[in-house]
Amino acid sequence: MKLAVGIGLSSRAEADEIVALVTSCLAGLRGEVEVVASSRRKAGNVALSSAAERLGAPLVLLDDATLARQDVPHPSRVAEARTGLDGVAEAAALHFGPLLVGKTKSAHATCAIAEIAP
């Protein structure tokens, strides 16, 4: 199974926190992480790019229009107020296929996992 990991994060998130969150979301899933996806607003975020490097998958930064096209099950008021978008993690994962794991939070990051549609 090919997996896409969607990540939302605040500027205080560190790579360790993101990797730990993703690892816990992946528990019990059999498959390979093929992409790590987030918002283009996170361009240049070192925590995000080093987390993707450690997860061994290309980082995809999606534009607002692409994220807004997704119908997310757990919209975030914070994200919506700040960016005009629903939760980034679920929207970014949903771009690649149906959700397997809905939005899961840690202190400064959110994670959702989708199966990449063939």
Place this chain on the structure above:
Amino acid sequence: MTAWLNIVGVGEGGVADLSPAARAIVGAAATILGPQRLLDGLGEGQERLAWQSPLTRMIEQVQALAGTPTVILATGDPSWFGIGVTLSRYLPAGAFAITPHPSAFSLAAARLHWALQNVATLSLHGRADAALQPHILPGNRILALTTDRGTVASVAAMLRARGYGESTLTMLENLGGPHERISSASARQIDVSQLGDFLTLAIDCVAGVEAPLLPPVPGLPDDAFVTDGQITKREVRAASLAKLAPYPGALLWDVGAGSGSIGIEWMRAAREARAIAFERDPARASIIAENARNLGTPGIEIVTGVAPESLSGQPTPDAVFLGGDVGNGAIFEAAWAALRPGGRLVANSVTIEGDRALFERQDVHGGELTRIEVSYLDSVGSRHVLRPRLPVTQWAVRKP
């Protein structure tokens, strides 16, 4: 500044097997940091601190000891995928000294009688196995650090999928210790169930007759890439990368990335080379990602959306490739402004509008204009012909 921190490499035998000089360094420390396993072998009288996880916590542990005589114990050579490399990102060079022990690579080469200078050495410890891909070449020898025996299983599967099933895998377990054990099997026949989890992996690559040859030199066959048809063709790709001139650590912006082929070949061509693929069509993000993983460059970054907006906020490139919408002045101006002085820009056009823009830019900025015309074998009825593709106009320029 005098060094307050010494990083001392040890082998399987622990501190007891160190040279007198290295042991004196350890003896002079007030505090010793390291994995619990290595600390257990020490005498009393010094403060011993086991590493905490995660990495940020380890860095805090080290920084809290700044200025006091401290030793970090690490296995092997700390400068080779080790703590020495990590700490150099956080501490000034004058703050610490490193005393290496033979690395797992050195010990493995010694056991196998391999010429270490001719061997590819990489770490698959907690990292993507995909990084192995560019090294899978006929007759190539690879030494890899592993996470556990699961790494061996996934490497064997990768070799089989690439047509390298006859390659020999040698597992060197507990190197340098009393429980050292060395075993070999072909990638096709290996069974990892009897292996332990502390091992170095040696790979002697043997290509099957049908195995595709995928060297790091740009110009891979077009069918090495998954594509929806949007790909820079092999000959033009090779000519473009020659002028982009990849080198270690350099960053490429591939603007209008399509299938990602230019950025991926850039990364394969030089050590630590990086690439950002900008692609308008978000549906292509997964195609680019798949190609990057298949071809061993999982570190590529993919940015969707419309340029030039998509270019903002990204780190300064050393080279820029414009592969789509070449006539668009706003994209060119934004990319040219972002390019570092001395960096190269290469733009390929097949349309009159694109050509016109390139001629005008060449007039202003100088650089080389080249016309690339490629014909390929085709047939007309029962006869063969060399059928021309659309000619490509290429502009290559260096920013002053």
